[in-house]
Amino acid sequence: MNKEIYDIIIVPDPVLKQKAQEVQTVDDALRAQMDRMLETMYDAPGIGLAANQVNLLNRVLVMDFSQREDEEASRDPIYMVNPEIIWESDEISEMDEGCLSIPGQYATVERPAQVRVKYLDYDGKAQEGLFEGLGSHCVQHEIDHLNGVLFVDYLSSLKRNMILKKVLKDQKLKAL
Ligand code: NI
Numbered sequence: 001m002n003k004e005i006y007d008i009i010i011v012p013d014p015v016l017k018q019k020a021q022e023v024q025t026v027d028d029a030l031r032a033q034m035d036r037m038l039e040t041m042y043d044a045p046g047i048g049l050a051a052n053q054v055n056l057l058n059r060v061l062v063m064d065f066s067q068r069e070d071e072e073a074s075r076d077p078i079y080m081v082n083p084e085i086i087w088e089s090d091e092i093s094e095m096d097e098g099c100l101s102i103p104g105q106y107a108t109v110e111r112p113a114q115v116r117v118k119y120l121d122y123d124g125k126a127q128e129g130l131f132e133g134l135g136s137h138c139v140q141h142e143i144d145h146l147n148g149v150l151f152v153d154y155l156s157s158l159k160r161n162m163i164l165k166k167v168l169k170d171q172k173l174k175a176l
Contacts, residue, residue, distance in 0.1 A: 005040040006054035020057045020146040026124030038062045048138045050145030061142040080119040088112035097151045105163045
């Protein structure tokens with residue numbers, strides 16, 4: 001294992017169902033965590049990662065969707081500490097979502113099409129951002145993680161159990 005990256009926690013680990021705690025100070029230790037989370041996300045590869053997914057229970061997430069449509073595009077990481085949705089649109093968006101903690105599984109999830117989020121950035125400065133499309137799904141998905149919620153929680157229990165069983169089976173095969 002590369003020591004610059006974290007191991008990603010896979011379902012059904014209980015840490016994924018826990019609520020992460022508010023961060024009091026954005027300091028160098030927290031920035032080191034954010035750097036390492038970002039490298040873990042790029043390595044996976046994924047477009048978003050929340051602290052619960054690396055076994056940490058503070059309200060931190062990282063995202064980068066700049067390369068989703070154009071692999072040549074330069075990196076454009078977003079770091080969020082204590083993110084909070086302060087407005088959401090009535091308009092709904094449907095999109096297929098996946099999750100690094102639920103490998104290989106995807107399902108359509110409905111969410112508000114646009115959200116406004118306030119958060120502290122990498123330097124601890126207060127920021128606000130409006131997200132739509134993929135960015136909106138991603139930021140809502142990651143904030144859900146900090147509240148112990150997974151995208152499969154929006155599905156019927158039948159569908160959710162099917163997905164979780166598939167992941168367990170794949171993990172067992174991998175362990176052989
Ligand atoms: Ni996820």
